[in-house]
Amino acid sequence: MAFQTQMQAAREGIITQEINRVAAKEHIAAHELRQLVAEGLVVIPANKNHTRLDPEGVGKGLRTKINVNIGVSHDCCDFQAELAKVHTAIELKAEAIMDLSSSGKTAGFRRKIIDESPAMIGTVPIYDAIGYYDRNLKDITAADFLEVVALHARDGVDFMTIHAGINRETVARFQKSERVTNIVSRGGSLLFAWMDLTGQENPFYQYFDKVLDICAEYDVTISLGDACRPGSTADATDSVQIQELIVLGELTKRAWERGVQVMIEGPGHMALNEIAANMILEKKLCHGAPFYVLGPLVTDVAPGYDHITSAIGGALAAASGADFLCYVTPAEHLRLPTMEDMTEGIIAAKIAAHAADLAKGVPGAKEWDLQMSRARAALDWETMFQLALDPVKPRRYRRESNAENSETCTMCGKLCAMKNVNLVLSGSKVDI
Amino acid sequence: MAFQTQMQAAREGIITQEINRVAAKEHIAAHELRQLVAEGLVVIPANKNHTRLDPEGVGKGLRTKINVNIGVSHDCCDFQAELAKVHTAIELKAEAIMDLSSSGKTAGFRRKIIDESPAMIGTVPIYDAIGYYDRNLKDITAADFLEVVALHARDGVDFMTIHAGINRETVARFQKSERVTNIVSRGGSLLFAWMDLTGQENPFYQYFDKVLDICAEYDVTISLGDACRPGSTADATDSVQIQELIVLGELTKRAWERGVQVMIEGPGHMALNEIAANMILEKKLCHGAPFYVLGPLVTDVAPGYDHITSAIGGALAAASGADFLCYVTPAEHLRLPTMEDMTEGIIAAKIAAHAADLAKGVPGAKEWDLQMSRARAALDWETMFQLALDPVKPRRYRRESNAENSETCTMCGKLCAMKNVNLVLSGSKVDI
Numbered sequence: 033m034a035f036q037t038q039m040q041a042a043r044e045g046i047i048t049q050e051i052n053r054v055a056a057k058e059h060i061a062a063h064e065l066r067q068l069v070a071e072g073l074v075v076i077p078a079n080k081n082h083t084r085l086d087p088e089g090v091g092k093g094l095r096t097k098i099n100v101n102i103g104v105s106h107d108c109c110d111f112q113a114e115l116a117k118v119h120t121a122i123e124l125k126a127e128a129i130m131d132l133s134s135s136g137k138t139a140g141f142r143r144k145i146i147d148e149s150p151a152m153i154g155t156v157p158i159y160d161a162i163g164y165y166d167r168n169l170k171d172i173t174a175a176d177f178l179e180v181v182a183l184h185a186r187d188g189v190d191f192m193t194i195h196a197g198i199n200r201e202t203v204a205r206f207q208k209s210e211r212v213t214n215i216v217s218r219g220g221s222l223l224f225a226w227m228d229l230t231g232q233e234n235p236f237y238q239y240f241d242k243v244l245d246i247c248a249e250y251d252v253t254i255s256l257g258d259a260c261r262p263g264s265t266a267d268a269t270d271s272v273q274i275q276e277l278i279v280l281g282e283l284t285k286r287a288w289e290r291g292v293q294v295m296i297e298g299p300g301h302m303a304l305n306e307i308a309a310n311m312i313l314e315k316k317l318c319h320g321a322p323f324y325v326l327g328p329l330v331t332d333v334a335p336g337y338d339h340i341t342s343a344i345g346g347a348l349a350a351a352s353g354a355d356f357l358c359y360v361t362p363a364e365h366l367r368l369p370t371m372e373d374m375t376e377g378i379i380a381a382k383i384a385a386h387a388a389d390l391a392k393g394v395p396g397a398k399e400w401d402l403q404m405s406r407a408r409a410a411l412d413w414e415t416m417f418q419l420a421l422d423p424v425k426p427r428r429y430r431r432e433s434n435a436e437n438s439e440t441c442t443m444c445g446k447l448c449a450m451k452n453v454n455l456v457l458s459g460s461k462v463d464i
Numbered sequence: 465m466a467f468q469t470q471m472q473a474a475r476e477g478i479i480t481q482e483i484n485r486v487a488a489k490e491h492i493a494a495h496e497l498r499q500l501v502a503e504g505l506v507v508i509p510a511n512k513n514h515t516r517l518d519p520e521g522v523g524k525g526l527r528t529k530i531n532v533n534i535g536v537s538h539d540c541c542d543f544q545a546e547l548a549k550v551h552t553a554i555e556l557k558a559e560a561i562m563d564l565s566s567s568g569k570t571a572g573f574r575r576k577i578i579d580e581s582p583a584m585i586g587t588v589p590i591y592d593a594i595g596y597y598d599r600n601l602k603d604i605t606a607a608d609f610l611e612v613v614a615l616h617a618r619d620g621v622d623f624m625t626i627h628a629g630i631n632r633e634t635v636a637r638f639q640k641s642e643r644v645t646n647i648v649s650r651g652g653s654l655l656f657a658w659m660d661l662t663g664q665e666n667p668f669y670q671y672f673d674k675v676l677d678i679c680a681e682y683d684v685t686i687s688l689g690d691a692c693r694p695g696s697t698a699d700a701t702d703s704v705q706i707q708e709l710i711v712l713g714e715l716t717k718r719a720w721e722r723g724v725q726v727m728i729e730g731p732g733h734m735a736l737n738e739i740a741a742n743m744i745l746e747k748k749l750c751h752g753a754p755f756y757v758l759g760p761l762v763t764d765v766a767p768g769y770d771h772i773t774s775a776i777g778g779a780l781a782a783a784s785g786a787d788f789l790c791y792v793t794p795a796e797h798l799r800l801p802t803m804e805d806m807t808e809g810i811i812a813a814k815i816a817a818h819a820a821d822l823a824k825g826v827p828g829a830k831e832w833d834l835q836m837s838r839a840r841a842a843l844d845w846e847t848m849f850q851l852a853l854d855p856v857k858p859r860r861y862r863r864e865s866n867a868e869n870s871e872t873c874t875m876c877g878k879l880c881a882m883k884n885v886n887l888v889l890s891g892s893k894v895d896i
Binding site for chain 2: 105106107108134135159162168169170212213214215216217218220221222224225228229263264265266267301303304305330331332333334335336337339340341343344347348351362363365366367368370379380383384386387388390391392398400401402404405406408409416419420421422425426429430432433434435436441442443444445446447448449450452453454455456457461462463464
């Protein structure tokens, strides 16, 4: 091959298999998609070693994608349970799965899900470093961190979160700030602690060119992590967050020069009225690179329901320019999610993504709603169930609450507006 | 008393007990609130016969309120179950409860909840007409409908949905339209059928002055119903919806001339990108009258999860000018809600309302989030639970998933960002 990455290929005018596949799924012309990939406005995360991948595009004009986080922690270390989550996430049509395993030896698990998953796989190499080396944080070197990145790249990871924006400049601004919730990114906090322990610059920033070399070789898309994302609505859109975003914009240009694909990670907690402005800011400061948001959670006061606070923020974010939504579950801020938490989180994120696609007029989006609405007007319950985002729950709801008249439901019975208006329009007389 | 309604009193410069009480709750000056009530920009639904009421204001500059629908249907006719829902709704701090009972003899139930509820009570008199008279729809006269309005007013109902906007002009436009889901308002469909059966004009439109007389006597706030709200995103913002809104704006002026308080009911199903425009349209066409929205549901494809589709739309609507959110439960489109459905619906609506209040900068809104975020940064779990919108679920989540280190949770364990960053900032060294 004459190219290493999708971006390099696209720039050389080559329409790769992956570009063709994504263009077909998105109902757009392959040559248009090629141009977007060449310019960095769309990424196709597709590691050369992820042979089972059915690629997806993320970025301008495309359907909003969602990511599902799975992985073991020190307290919840059941790889089988996490593998079951992977399969459920794929069944529920998540386009991406991030393995955020943060404890113990994770290589076998990572390789297994890459083997089995047609969805793109992401990781955060820094989470894996302590367990991989079985060493204290202070004793891990910059070279060690880069070796973990190379390891994940060889394993076939399609995109990696690299927290390269929390450099000394960003840290200095953070230390002058009066943040309520400081640094809430796990990777960001590890780097902040490591910089404090060693006195050295952030290794992913200092050796960013080496990171680029690794990522170019396997075509890993870099997801530039937002170590300083706001962890409270009070901290949103502050100088620390925006300082880091400026750095991420500079790193984006360097990645593009090397032909490496880039996404930018974003907030976080943020009140509704700040979201649209933040989308514009990211697109400007990061030169149109696709935006991958975690939330935003539009209020801090609803632990147990952050799939909803996040669906509100995510829908508005994606309608205003975000391209990729990280799911948030009801367990956010409380515990590692169970399978049930994960399912609720996926449905909520899918709703947010599709609501945004309707608003943005993404090709093919509104046809789904139209079919559902036609089935609803015809009181065609079976078609409604088949078209539902989750066909299982509505079927159960209706089964549990039977109406006397099987055409209607127990909410309105004979007063069903659909039924009665259909009668009048067909020339019959309503008899109630 | 020299006045019949809060609006009349306010116009005469009188600061009523109710205005004082609402001003205190909203952290605004009573004389400013009086002015808003006088102009119709805020309503205080407070029937003279609802003695147990703790009044709330709805409108410009005030906290976004939520309404909970309860009531029996033909298929689910357990008044005790509905009464239990009323108590739960009050515990969960719903500001309004609508009794939408649509079958059988409902007067006893209505009077009981008015007796017991400090929350404002709303009804839709037309739902009650068939059961009250035990007569077929075609045999109910215009005078009969008005008598049900008077009955509810005497019982102490604080606000009533009156579908006066679906007059012959609106119907003509509907019949020329190519709507996917026709008329989905239950009250609207009954009036449409009645007009078809009798050949007469909508009685609430034709005899609107009589409705005003009744409402003025007891100070019932009229909630002008949107019989032609869109039941699908495809039908949103169409000529039928807007035609009816024009009529509602005209009726608003007539109500205000009579000193009767008015709210306007709104969509419905609507894609995200149309919501802000619709809020502006309502405020212009209806002269700033408070806007009470049912949803909007931002996609049609998620039955079983319409509390989420509605929280997304409701949050954006309220942030863009809506004042009052009708809750929507997971049972929407499927069945009469259970207690559990109702609870989920209330929490989702409360999230949407508060997210909007943060965005609008409503006095007192952001302090709650700030307290929660401070507790979160301090890893003070007990305070987090106490501040949570729903304290029960987060407590259970944490109890079910114990971390080795009681300070952190099972998501991150010793990699807890909050804990480690706090350590560094306090001058200690992180040891992981």
